[in-house]
Amino acid sequence: MVIIGIPTFGNKGLNEVINNRFGRCNSFTFVTIENNAIVEVKSVANNAQGAMGGAGIQAVQIIGNNGATEVIVGNLGPNAANSFNALNMTIFQSPGGNLTVKELIDLRLSDKLPVLKSANVAAHAGMGGGGGRGAGRGMGGGSQGRQF
Amino acid sequence: MGGFLKVKKIGVISGKGGVGKTSLVASLASIAYKDRNISLMILDCDVDAPNLALILPPISDEDVETQDTFTTKKARFFEEKCVNCKQCYDDHFCEFSALNWNEKDNIPFIDYLACEGCGACRVLCPEDAFEINPVKSGEIITYETKVGFPLIYGKTKLGSTTSGLLVSEVKQHAADLKEFDTTNLILIDGPPGIGCPVIATISGLDYIVAITEPTPSGLHDLSRAIEMINQFNIPFGIVINKSDLKSASQKELYLFIEKANYEILGRIKFDLSIPEAMSYAKPVVDYAPESVASQAINKIYIKLKHILSKL
Amino acid sequence: MFKLKPKVICVTGGKGGTGKTLVAVNLAVMFKNQGYKVLLIDGDVENPNTFLLLNAKLKNKTEVLYFLPKIIEEKCTMCGLCAENCETHALLHIKNSYPIPISTVCSGCKLCYKICPTNAIDPDSKVIGWTYTASAFNIDLMLGELKPTEARSAVIVKKLMGNLEYIIKTEPKKYDIIILDTAPGAHCDVEELISGADLVIPVTEPTKFGKLDLLRIIELINLLKKKYKVIVNRSSLLGYKEKFLRELEEKGIEILGDIPLDEEIVSSYCQGIPLMEETSKFDRNGVGYKSFEIIFDNLKKWGDFSK
Numbered sequence: 012m013v014i015i016g017i018p019t020f021g022n023k024g025l026n027e028v029i030n031n032r033f034g035r036c037n038s039f040t041f042v043t044i045e046n047n048a049i050v051e052v053k054s055v056a057n058n059a060q061g062a063m064g065g066a067g068i069q070a071v072q073i074i075g076n077n078g079a080t081e082v083i084v085g086n087l088g089p090n091a092a093n094s095f096n097a098l099n100m101t102i103f104q105s106p107g108g109n110l111t112v113k114e115l116i117d118l119r120l121s122d123k124l125p126v127l128k129s130a131n132v133a134a135h136a137g138m139g140g141g142g143g144r145g146a147g148r149g150m151g152g153g154s155q156g157r158q159f
Numbered sequence: 160m161g162g163f164l165k166v167k168k169i170g171v172i173s174g175k176g177g178v179g180k181t182s183l184v185a186s187l188a189s190i191a192y193k194d195r196n197i198s199l200m201i202l203d204c205d206v207d208a209p210n211l212a213l214i215l216p217p218i219s220d221e222d223v224e225t226q227d228t229f230t231t232k233k234a235r236f237f238e239e240k241c242v243n244c245k246q247c248y249d250d251h252f253c254e255f256s257a258l259n260w261n262e263k264d265n266i267p268f269i270d271y272l273a274c275e276g277c278g279a280c281r282v283l284c285p286e287d288a289f290e291i292n293p294v295k296s297g298e299i300i301t302y303e304t305k306v307g308f309p310l311i312y313g314k315t316k317l318g319s320t321t322s323g324l325l326v327s328e329v330k331q332h333a334a335d336l337k338e339f340d341t342t343n344l345i346l347i348d349g350p351p352g353i354g355c356p357v358i359a360t361i362s363g364l365d366y367i368v369a370i371t372e373p374t375p376s377g378l379h380d381l382s383r384a385i386e387m388i389n390q391f392n393i394p395f396g397i398v399i400n401k402s403d404l405k406s407a408s409q410k411e412l413y414l415f416i417e418k419a420n421y422e423i424l425g426r427i428k429f430d431l432s433i434p435e436a437m438s439y440a441k442p443v444v445d446y447a448p449e450s451v452a453s454q455a456i457n458k459i460y461i462k463l464k465h466i467l468s469k470l
Numbered sequence: 471m472f473k474l475k476p477k478v479i480c481v482t483g484g485k486g487g488t489g490k491t492l493v494a495v496n497l498a499v500m501f502k503n504q505g506y507k508v509l510l511i512d513g514d515v516e517n518p519n520t521f522l523l524l525n526a527k528l529k530n531k532t533e534v535l536y537f538l539p540k541i542i543e544e545k546c547t548m549c550g551l552c553a554e555n556c557e558t559h560a561l562l563h564i565k566n567s568y569p570i571p572i573s574t575v576c577s578g579c580k581l582c583y584k585i586c587p588t589n590a591i592d593p594d595s596k597v598i599g600w601t602y603t604a605s606a607f608n609i610d611l612m613l614g615e616l617k618p619t620e621a622r623s624a625v626i627v628k629k630l631m632g633n634l635e636y637i638i639k640t641e642p643k644k645y646d647i648i649i650l651d652t653a654p655g656a657h658c659d660v661e662e663l664i665s666g667a668d669l670v671i672p673v674t675e676p677t678k679f680g681k682l683d684l685l686r687i688i689e690l691i692n693l694l695k696k697k698y699k700v701i702v703n704r705s706s707l708l709g710y711k712e713k714f715l716r717e718l719e720e721k722g723i724e725i726l727g728d729i730p731l732d733e734e735i736v737s738s739y740c741q742g743i744p745l746m747e748e749t750s751k752f753d754r755n756g757v758g759y760k761s762f763e764i765i766f767d768n769l770k771k772w773g774d775f776s777k
Contacts, residue, residue, distance in 0.1 A: 062559075065558055065559025065560075065575060068559040068560075068562055068572060068575070069559055071562060072553075072562060072563060072564060075562075075564035075567075076564055076565055089362070089574070090572065090574065090575060093572060093574065094562050094570075094572060097562060097570045097572070098562070098564065098570065130363075132363050159168070159330040159331055159333060159334040159363060174516075174517055175486065175487070175517055175519075176485070176486015176487050176653075176654035176655075177485065177486035177487010177488065177654070178486075178487060181679070205655075207655035207656045207657045208484050208485060208654065208655050208656060208682075208683045208686055210485075210679045210682050210683065213678050213679060213682060232557070252584075254537075254578060254579050254580050255579075272661065272665075272693075272694075275577060275579070276557070277557055277558075277577045277578075277579030277581065278555070278556075278557035278579070278581065279579045279580070279581040279584070282555045282581055282585060283581070283584060283585065291557065315656070315657075317656055317661075317686070317689055317690045317693055318661065318690075318693060319658075320624070320658045322657055322658075323621065350655065351486040351516075351517075351653070351654045351655065352516035352517060352623070352653060352654070352655070352657075353516045353517065353616065353618050354516045354616055354620070354621050354622070354623040354657075354659075355621035355622065355623070355657075356657070357516075358619075358621050374739065374740060375519075375522040375523075375739075375740065375742070376491070376517070376519040376522055376523075379517070379519065379522060380517040380519070383516070383517060383618045384618075386618035386619065387618040387619055390618070390619040404736075406736075406740045407740055407741070408740065434677070434707060434708060435708060437677055437678075437679060438677055438678070438708050438710065440678055
């Protein structure tokens with residue numbers, strides 16, 4: 012049995028679209044796979060979304076605390092990537108675009124997703140710890156959000 | 160997205176200060192802007208001493224947008240909650256020497272500049288007499304340049320310890336601009352050195368231009384910059400400024416580059432047009448297009464474009 | 471008779487490449503020539519260069535360590551208190567497992583070490599750089615070097631200043647003059663050095679860029695309530711000297727002196743022999759040489775340098 016976590020926007024389960032911004036997504040969708048079939052789908056809110064800093068690390072904690080050993084992500088910064096690697100979790104790279112959780116799980120089950128070994132975008136928090144977004148910056152919502 | 164070139168991000172760093180980063184970025188920007196295939200955005204990430212805006216000023220001052228950033232955290236002491244137990248001072252709550260003791264009033268006081276906002280005092284004080292709050296760390300300034308492309312730069316508030324965070328904020332701010340969607344080249348003027356703000360600058364970039372000069376410190380600082388760049392596995396090329404300077408380090412520099420087979424993007428011979436252009440606050444390729452320096456920079460641009468197309 | 475503490479002079483500038491190191495090294499040499507005991511501290515720990523200008527051999531390489539938490543699994547109850555209270559989220563904690571330190575975001579505050587109820591955190595460390603000593607032309611040198619790939623240069627600078635404090639406390643007569651050379655910019659490592667100085671000398675160049683960065687460093691110097699006087703290097707560049715000096719004067723900025731462009735200076739720099747070194751063969755009538763002499767005279771009038 013394996014649980015796969017995917018950053019998403021809401022709680023529509025398998026119909027959710029992947030949110031490319033890992034640490035700042037609204038929710039995580041967890042899919043339990045047994046014998047190559049989906050046996051459970053669960054949505055969990057990302058309460059680290061508004062964090063001043065270390066959102067990536069906190070998000071990894073949410074993923075880990077929900078029993079996932081694999082994730083499928085769009086963009087992933089170095090803090091989150093290092094954290095996943097420290098936990099020996101496997102990171103799969105979404106091919107891009109607005110794929111649904113169902114579509115991504117199907118790709119994963121047919122071994123069509125490449126493994127990501129390290130961050131694929133720049134750090135949000137830079138060096139020197141913590142910090143992150145300034146006050147009053149719009150976050151979440153429906154936008155895909157771009158990363159530098 | 161069709162035939163768009165995916166956005167390519169280039170950072171210009173040097174290790175040693177004053178070897179010509181800002182001057183080169185301004186000229187490359189000017190050339191890139193005139194290139195029909197390129198849609199450009201420029202960042203100045205030398206947040207401790209930004210000066211690219213001097214050579215690439217805004218179209219109009221009303222057009223300039225300034226946003227405060229709050230990435231620095233500082234501790235604040237609430238005297239009314241203090242019971243004068245002196246535990247914070249005696250038990251060395253603060254690792255950054257920011258917590259001192261006011262003998263006269265028998266209370267602690269915080270050295271604002273030394274405080275790193277780590278939160279230890281907040282957690283350890285049994286009376287909850289400390290709070291950690293975000294404070295203004297700097298500004299991000301955005302505008303359209305007279306030349307015609309957007310420029311974004313950051314400037315730290317003096318005393319802020321979080322230059323690296325501000326650099327990341329500047330980059331994120333650029334990504335949030337509507338122009339980002341149609342940009343295919345981002346040029347970044349980096350800070351001197353190899354520490355926190357430089358690392359934040361080069362993180363996630365596609366290519367680095369490392370500028371040096373054939374002097375003992377030019378070579379020494381270049382090798383350290385390369386050591387840092389290699390840790391991030393980002394491809395880079397070297398530009399040698401004042402390349403004909405008579406110096407014993409000339410040979411050493413070339414041996415260093417040859418031995419490791421580093422890419423040389425170009426050599427710019429010593430040319431007074433460069434400081435002259437800077438004194439008129441103009442990119443040298445605009446101020447003196449036929450000069451030795453301008454010709455060298457144009458060649459560098461062509462080479463860079465060729466390298467980027469293969470990345 | 472009481473000996474006064476050594477005088478600490480900080481040479482800084484804001485803009486890179488203005489000649490801070492050149493000035494710091496030659497001021498050190500000029501004091502030495504007059505019999506003062508001098509310590510030159512290279513606080514540009516990201517790119518220390520003083521030893522290059524002095525052709526000095528580095529000795530006493532000493533590691534500078536930075537705190538990293540290490541979890542002692544036998545003692546850890548997995549309560550997660552450390553991770554919960556870490557301001558920078560540098561401890562990754564999944565329930566029912568040991569917390570994992572993420573060194574890249576650790577601020578070094580040691581809070582986790584202090585609050586662990588079972589003392590299950592070992593104050594481990596990583597090497598983030600080194601300090602060295604050296605000696606050349608009868609000047610003592612102390613240098614710091616940040617390990618490339620590490621970010622926290624201020625930590626190395628703090629170590630240097632700590633070493634200095636120790637020397638002043640235990641051997642107050644060892645040095646008469648301490649000269650601090652800073653990195654460019656106005657970052658916290660520069661701030662650390664300026665705060666330890668009695669006198670600050672910003673070095674600038676007569677350009678708009680030099681002026682912009684000079685005003686910024688002066689803002690920092692004022693914030694730290696220090697006294698300063700400026701040196702304008704490469705003053706003969708493009709003939710703007712008079713205009714530039716006037717602009718500074720209008721802003722109430724006092725000048726210690728100016729140094730024109732001089733081939734001899736470039737030569738000395740590349741040879742690793744300071745221009746003002748008394749045993750050197752540089753032209754005593756050169757414009758560079760003479761300007762340094764004037765600066766030194768002005769400096770001695772400005773500060774109290776009784777031995």
